[in-house]
Amino acid sequence: MENNYNKQKYLKLLGKEYKNINEVAEEIINLQAIINLPKGTEIFLSDIHGEYEPFVHILNNGGGIIKSKINDIFGDTITEKERATLATLIYYPNQKLKLIQKETEDLNQWYEIILYRLIEVARKVSSKYTRSKVRKAINNGFKYVIDELLHSQPDDEKDKERYYQAIIKNIITLKQAPSFIIAICDLIKRMAIDHLHIIGDIFDRGEHPDLVIEKLKKFHSIDLQWGNHDICWMGASMRK
16 A cells, blocks of 8 residues: 555656656656766865966866867877867967967968867767757857767768868858857866866965855856865954
8 A cells, every 4th residue: 555655656746747658768768878878077176275267277177187188089190289279279268269360371271170179179078978968068159050060970971071061161151160169168168077076265365265256156066165264264254
């Protein structure tokens, strides 16, 4: 009797979220598949001490993960300088693009080369996540285009290759390359760190713990433990 009661209780709960047994089965299939994916990368940070710029740099480079992925993908097929340029572009796309636009003669050719490279990096860092999770992480537009490029290999069958090349060409022709580069760089950084652990001491010597806090408030997945310096500052702020 008790087992039947529990079954009815669980069925009612499921009925609030799912319309029929097919939807329940689909969710079970999806969740069972997800638990077989590799675990997302987690970063542990402590003793930030209000040093905002170094803190942001760690987030931008994914704790060194992004540079490592670039080396894994391209190895010696591109020069060390090109790998460094690609890494800096991903970390600081707005600033780096301004420099490149001033220094580069054939900008469209550079766009084409760098777009292919960025897509390869994005494909690498997002490979351990579901397609749905990656799509939801694209916040700066181009959601459909990025999704297509990540899942359409340029060396696929001939028709698919032309399709892939047409997307790249039109991004450049329509003068959307800078905006697209910023969007895919943001996606790479978002995928590089799946979860962030802050283990104490956001406050102390540095000038901008407030900016660190604001950055953390916007981070996609985080847990935080206050440190002794944080508690001292909170106590000091409460003194009359």
